[in-house]
Amino acid sequence: RKEVEQDPGPFNVPEGATVAFNCTYSNSASQSFFWYRQDCRKEPKLLMSVYSSGNEDGRFTAQLNRASQYISLLIRDSKLSDSATYLCVVMRGATNKLIFGTGTLLAVQP
């Protein structure tokens, strides 16, 4: 079983739709939590950090539930440009290494 689990998708949604991604992690020692975005054949880029209090950045809302070891990302009013792979990521250990899920592929259709 992978340390960070995500549904690989693909999620095919129309423009303007709201889409939610979920992720679970198994190591309770994980310290920090993130969503990264990765476009095809490009490097991962930080989308947002995730906090227990929840945080919002424009159309994107992320939430962490430490008790359930569950992380979510909500995208409202999807745009064509949101099409990408969304990687759920935890940071742990004294070296702050990142542990990635396999990613969820989102395809927003016109």
Place this chain on the structure above:
Amino acid sequence: GAGVSQTPSNKVTEKGKYVELRCDPISGHTALYWYRQSLGQGPEFLIYFQGTGAADDSGLPNDRFFAVRPEGSVSTLKIQRTERGDSAVYLCASSFGTSGERQYFGPGTRLTVT
């Protein structure tokens, strides 16, 4: 300013050959990480440097893989006796310090072993 750079962007090599992959971190970043991303997977941690020393090499798959960072800046990942299973994108990331600061990724080197 300049981001993390990696060379070459693509490398095709024959099985059994030796390869070196280079990473130039962001200037002033003391922490440097190597990750490997296979097709359809998320990146997997390989090794971490703080300054010149490899503080965590627990992700290196076997002793064919080795990495150095002799002056605390540029790092080289070295793979001996390459195998087809080594084909992947090798990503380098750097961050400013050791307190969980954001890691910035380079564009990666796509390694293909034929």
